[in-house]
Amino acid sequence: MALINKIRERSGVAVVVIAVALILFIVGGDLFGGNGKSGLFSSNDNKIGEIAGTSIDYQAFQAKLDVARANYEQQAGRTLQEQEIQQLRSQVWEQMIFDITYKAEFEKLGLKVTPDELREMVQGTKNLSPLIKQQFTDPQTGQYDRNRHIEFINAAASNQLPAQQKAAWDQIKEQAIQQRLLEKYNALLSSASFVTTAEAKKEYDAQVTKADARYLYVPYASIIDTTIKVTDSQLSDYLSKHKEEFKGYDSRSFDYVVYQVMPTKEDSSALYEDIKSFAKGLATAKDAKAYAASNSDSRVPYERSSNELTPVLKEALSTAIQGAVIGPFKDGSTYSIYKYEGTTTDSLYTARASHILIRADKTAPDSVKAAARTKAQDILSQLQQGADFATLARANSQDGSAQQGGDLGTFKNNGTMVKPFENAVFGMSGAGLVPNIVETDFGYHIIKVTEAKNNLKYKIATISRELTASESTRNAIYQKAETLRASCSSVEEFEAAIKKDGKLVVLKADKVFPEASTFNTIQNAREVVLWAFNDDTKVGKVSDRVFEVGDNFIIAAVTSKTEKDSPKVEDFKDALTAKVRNEIKSQQIISKLGNVSGSLEQAAQKYGAGALVEAANDINLASGMLTSPGIDPVAIGKIFSLQAGKRSKPFAGENGVFVVETTKITKAPEIADYTQYKNQVLQRTGGYGVSYMANQAIRDNANIKDNRAKFF
Numbered sequence: 001m002a003l004i005n006k007i008r009e010r011s012g013v014a015v016v017v018i019a020v021a022l023i024l025f026i027v028g029g030d031l032f033g034g035n036g037k038s039g040l041f042s043s044n045d046n047k048i049g050e051i052a053g054t055s056i057d058y059q060a061f062q063a064k065l066d067v068a069r070a071n072y073e074q075q076a077g078r079t080l081q082e083q084e085i086q087q088l089r090s091q092v093w094e095q096m097i098f099d100i101t102y103k104a105e106f107e108k109l110g111l112k113v114t115p116d117e118l119r120e121m122v123q124g125t126k127n128l129s130p131l132i133k134q135q136f137t138d139p140q141t142g143q144y145d146r147n148r149h150i151e152f153i154n155a156a157a158s159n160q161l162p163a164q165q166k167a168a169w170d171q172i173k174e175q176a177i178q179q180r181l182l183e184k185y186n187a188l189l190s191s192a193s194f195v196t197t198a199e200a201k202k203e204y205d206a207q208v209t210k211a212d213a214r215y216l217y218v219p220y221a222s223i224i225d226t227t228i229k230v231t232d233s234q235l236s237d238y239l240s241k242h243k244e245e246f247k248g249y250d251s252r253s254f255d256y257v258v259y260q261v262m263p264t265k266e267d268s269s270a271l272y273e274d275i276k277s278f279a280k281g282l283a284t285a286k287d288a289k290a291y292a293a294s295n296s297d298s299r300v301p302y303e304r305s306s307n308e309l310t311p312v313l314k315e316a317l318s319t320a321i322q323g324a325v326i327g328p329f330k331d332g333s334t335y336s337i338y339k340y341e342g343t344t345t346d347s348l349y350t351a352r353a354s355h356i357l358i359r360a361d362k363t364a365p366d367s368v369k370a371a372a373r374t375k376a377q378d379i380l381s382q383l384q385q386g387a388d389f390a391t392l393a394r395a396n397s398q399d400g401s402a403q404q405g406g407d408l409g410t411f412k413n414n415g416t417m418v419k420p421f422e423n424a425v426f427g428m429s430g431a432g433l434v435p436n437i438v439e440t441d442f443g444y445h446i447i448k449v450t451e452a453k454n455n456l457k458y459k460i461a462t463i464s465r466e467l468t469a470s471e472s473t474r475n476a477i478y479q480k481a482e483t484l485r486a487s488c489s490s491v492e493e494f495e496a497a498i499k500k501d502g503k504l505v506v507l508k509a510d511k512v513f514p515e516a517s518t519f520n521t522i523q524n525a526r527e528v529v530l531w532a533f534n535d536d537t538k539v540g541k542v543s544d545r546v547f548e549v550g551d552n553f554i555i556a557a558v559t560s561k562t563e564k565d566s567p568k569v570e571d572f573k574d575a576l577t578a579k580v581r582n583e584i585k586s587q588q589i590i591s592k593l594g595n596v597s598g599s600l601e602q603a604a605q606k607y608g609a610g611a612l613v614e615a616a617n618d619i620n621l622a623s624g625m626l627t628s629p630g631i632d633p634v635a636i637g638k639i640f641s642l643q644a645g646k647r648s649k650p651f652a653g654e655n656g657v658f659v660v661e662t663t664k665i666t667k668a669p670e671i672a673d674y675t676q677y678k679n680q681v682l683q684r685t686g687g688y689g690v691s692y693m694a695n696q697a698i699r700d701n702a703n704i705k706d707n708r709a710k711f712f
Contacts, residue, residue, distance in 0.1 A: 048711055049093075051100045052702040058711060065092050071168040086517070089712060098178060101702045102185075111184050113177050121176055123153045129176040186691040193690040195681045200674035203681050206622040208668035213639045214615045216600045217629055218593070219656035220585045222610030228581045235569045235576045238583075246575070248567035250709075251511040252532040255491060256556040257504050258522075259481045261469045263333075271335060271467050275328045278463050279337050283325045288339045288461035296463045298334075303457045307350045307410030313338065317458060333467045341459040349413050352451035353425050354389060354406035357399040359443040376437045376444035383433055389448050398443070410451065421445060426453050469551070481546045481553040488542045491557045511562065514709030525549050526712075532558055533709050586652035593650045596659050603659065629655045640665075 049056045068088055073080055080088065106112070113121070121129040136149040155161055156169060239246055263271075278295055285291035289302050306314060316326045320340045327337035356379055360372035379392055390405025397406055411417060413426045424438045424447055434447040469477075484501075488494040498504045509519040514533050517526040528547050531537055539558050547554040562571040569576060596603045604611035614627045616639075624636040634653040642648060642662040650659050 047707065049707050050703070050705040051097055052104075052704075054100050056096060061092065061096070061708075064096070065089060067167070068092050068171075070164065071171055074164045074168060086712070089708065093706070093708065097699070097702065097704065101698050102178075102182075105698060106181050106185060109185070109188065111181055111188070113180050117180075118173075118177065121180060122173060123149070129179065131172065131176045131179055135172060185694075189690045189694050193682070195678040197674055197678075199681055200677040203622075203677040204671070204674060205668050207620055207677075209640070210618045210620055210666040211624075211639050211662060212615070212617045212664040213619070214600060214613065214661045214663060215626070215635065215639075216593075216596070216604050216607075216659040217612045217614060217626075217656055218589045218607065218610050218658075219612075219628070220582045220589075222656075223585045223588065225581060228584050230577050230580050230584070232569065234580050235573065238576055238580050239567070239569055239572070242579075243567075246567055246572050248564040248571065249562055250514050250533075250564045251562045251571075252529075252558055253508070253510050253512065253560045254532055254556045254558045255495065255506050255508055256528070256554055257484070257494075257498055257506060259477050259504075259553040259555075261474055261477050261551040261553065263467050263469045264473050267470050267473055268467060270470065271465055272328075275335055275337060275463075275465060278465075279325050279327075282337060282339045282461060282463060285339075285461075288341060292339070292461040292463045297466045298464050300462045300464070302461065303344060303459055305346055305348075305350045305412070305457050306451070306454060307352070307412065309458065313460075317460075334464050335467060336462055336464040338463075339461040341461060343456045343458055346455045346457045349426055349453040349455045350410055351413075351425050351428075351449060351453040352410040353408055354393060354448045354450055355399070355401070355408060355421075356389075356393045356397040356406050356446040357443055358396070358445075359398040361443070362441045373437065373439075373444050376446055380433075380437055380446045383446065383448075389433075406448070407450070413453075418442070421447070425449055428452065478546060478548075478553055481555055485542060485546055485555045488557070490542065491540050491559055494542050494555070494557045508559075509556075514706075522549060522552070522554070525554070528554060528556055530710065530712075532556065535710070583652070586657050589657040590650045590652070593657070593659070596647075596650060600659065600661065629653065629658075632656075632658075634658075635660060 046057045046059070047055055048058050048061045065088065068091065069080060069085065072084075072088060117127075120127045122132055132149075133144055136146075136152070137144045156166070159166075161169065281295070282288055282291055293299060301308070309317070310329070310331065312329050313326070316329075316338075317340060320326055322340060322342045325337060325339050328335045329337075356376075358372045358376040358379070360369045364372075375396075379396055382392060383389055390407075393406030394402055396402075399406075401408055413422055415422070417425070418440045420438050420440045424434050424436075424445075428434065428449045429452070431449045431452045434449065438445040438447055484497055484504075488497055495506055498506050507520065509522075512519050512529060512532065514529070516529050517524060519525060519529070522528075525547070528543075528549065531543055531545075531547070537558055539561055542557040543555055547556070560570065562568070593603065593607055600613045604613050612628055616624070616626050619625065619636065619639070621636060621640050624639075625631050626635060629635060632653045632655050634651070635658045638648055638651060638653075638658065639660050639662050642660065644662055644665050647661045648659060650657055
């Protein structure tokens, strides 16, 4: 009674709360800035990216994606898979970049596709767009169907196309226009690119001028890394001086633990009881085939030839009587029972055989064929005297089946094997060694029929049940994972709790990128990656939920992150440490070498362990390589900068410290025509290279910010 009175006292408050909730539900979208609108508490949470200052919100992007997906599925006649949807998202994003950035560039340059040009692209014969042509090309034959194309154009012109097909056609035409504009743009860039005679001569000299040199080389590796101490301030200084070398990137690193969902003994026992129950039902069922189909996790043919049976089932059937229930047999995690209901005959025969192939192609000389035949005959003689077929096959057969002792498995007389081989196998009335060598286009075969031909088809009703974790098992494992997750509020607590368990292992996902859907061996883990890149997920935070990824429950904790706009020493610590360490090593080596006097051998002996003296002859500037240092551009450049007979002071190269002596320079002779070298430079720096650089410049100037990884 007291409880009812309390409810009455508070009923007025309840009515007010409900009324406010209804108002918020109705106007909440406007009030809080939902659906991309500005509101009282609006934010940039809906912003999927930015292109050339144009903000792209989620709804605008999703609308374009929905149209593209509908068009794609309408053409494909099926629903897209997740991987295809991801690819389509990338295509839509690239389309938006094109619309916002490239079109503006094309307009500045006056590039356009005229109505006459478009007409020729869409329905002409001289300059038909490859994209348009592809739409009317049979994928099976690769033949373009002009008549179907014209028929479609007429239907489009008379507005007879369904709305979806018209939309798809308009999109294809738009893509063809964009493709043509890009071709014009790239052609314009290529035609504006040229190589001067001076550049070509420089390329010629770099390839043809040769040098001989001797050098003293002390590799950085001669000093043990652990003897060099590198400080954080040194790393920071190096990064600040080499910012162009170390570009920032977005990534997340996290620790995680996996609870694998595995069937328990109880699940196995429950399945066994189910199997026993099904065995009784299968034995008494009036229509065993229908009973099996309605109770099996997977369907298999009712009638099967011997090559479609497992060895275990085949052996069991050899002694089974009609109407017997056989099994259960285990294959992986699948348990199966069978009801044998007799046999019928097939129009084709099945057999099993092994062979030893001595290759002799049909186009081989007669001498080669004769030698191969003699060898095959010798092997056949050994087998007829009792030698082991599998052993000789492994030792002699020139075929992929050699590792299996020549076993080819079961096959039918339906042309699977070449005709002479098939005739020999199915010409045998039983099993055993074929008495003669069989010649085919591949060479000479020694054949052993291991299972005689038969054309029986077994009528078998099959119930297969997969051993999987039950719902209660999944729930119990999930609860363990959730208990661990809920007990931790930091990475430190997370790792400590895992160590206490003893059965769990901390796994590490290092530098996972925003678009990733996998990490380490975990597949289809997009949900985990999205969580890690969420703005609310801070370093040190444990996941706010247990992730279910296939048959795994995963808990994660972010340990570090990198950001594209603010690169830090930690983002490149290993690479920076190696660079700074080598700088310190070079200073130590140069200091120890001092002023090198006398011969290089004397200087190396004075330096001690680690110093090498070597010679390099006929090296060029373009692709020179030294003996121990390999490719070291600094050392190669120094060799060509010296006059013959001159020696350098000790200097730091990429791989170690050098002292070089240029002993000979053979200059490239003068030539009249540098066309060949102009073309080489153009291929390397012009043509597509110019197009690539221009396209990259457009993207760089657009200052593209891609936040898609936070949404998909």
